[in-house]
Amino acid sequence: MVPSILNGKTVAFALSGSFCTLAAAVAQMRVLRELGAKILPVISHHVRDMDSRFGTAEYWRRQILEASGAEKIIDNIPDAEPIGPKHLCDIMIIAPCTGNSISKLANGVIDTPVLLAAKSHLRNAGPLVIAVATNDGLSANARNIGKLLNDKHIYFVPFGQDNPSGKPNSLVAQMDQIPHTLELAWQGQQIQPILTCQAPA
Numbered sequence: 575m576v577p578s579i580l581n582g583k584t585v586a587f588a589l590s591g592s593f594c595t596l597a598a599a600v601a602q603m604r605v606l607r608e609l610g611a612k613i614l615p616v617i618s619h620h621v622r623d624m625d626s627r628f629g630t631a632e633y634w635r636r637q638i639l640e641a642s643g644a645e646k647i648i649d650n651i652p653d654a655e656p657i658g659p660k661h662l663c664d665i666m667i668i669a670p671c672t673g674n675s676i677s678k679l680a681n682g683v684i685d686t687p688v689l690l691a692a693k694s695h696l697r698n699a700g701p702l703v704i705a706v707a708t709n710d711g712l713s714a715n716a717r718n719i720g721k722l723l724n725d726k727h728i729y730f731v732p733f734g735q736d737n738p739s740g741k742p743n744s745l746v747a748q749m750d751q752i753p754h755t756l757e758l759a760w761q762g763q764q765i766q767p768i769l770t771c772q773a774p775a
Contacts, residue, residue: 589617590686606756618686
């Protein structure tokens with residue numbers, strides 16, 4: 575096995591509230607650890623506080639701690655602020671990144687631990703990777719995704735329509751591409767192709 579460029583790197587792994595994709599994202603924390611990365615987990619207020627049909631807030635906290643191997647989770651704004659000034663991570667990913675988080679990030683609205691962590695990390699010109707998961711990626715949020723695609727230091731995990739016939743505007747990243755996307759982003763490269771194809775259901 576070829577050693578990963580992520581070996582020894584600290585990855586801030588932030589999760590926002592696309593609850594149906596949390597399991598796939600959390601699974602990638604384990605993969606990154608196997609590659610030698612240290613995981614610094616960050617969660618939004620929704621992930622911290624909300625129960626859903628996909629699991630309770632406490633369930634997801636336990637899953638994230640187990641998968642990441644971390645002792646604590648950054649789940650509030652004061653704890654997220656030092657990420658940049660104290661250089662707490664080498665690279666950051668938001669996975670899943672909801673449409674709400676995408677729109678706020680694209681327009682400079684910083685009001686959650688995930689968004690402040692991203693802003694704090696970007697002040698050091700560190701690479702930020704986005705794994706989109708939103709029902710309005712090809713409608714209201716298309717313009718915001720376009721803005722972020724054009725921003726320096728921001729990279730995207732390949733994404734596509736997860737249910738073209740039932741939810742034609744919905745986009746979801748290929749979570750299993752997170753490790754390779756991070757490796758390339760660390761080298762200043764956007765993984766290609768960004769857009770993936772899925773046959774209509």
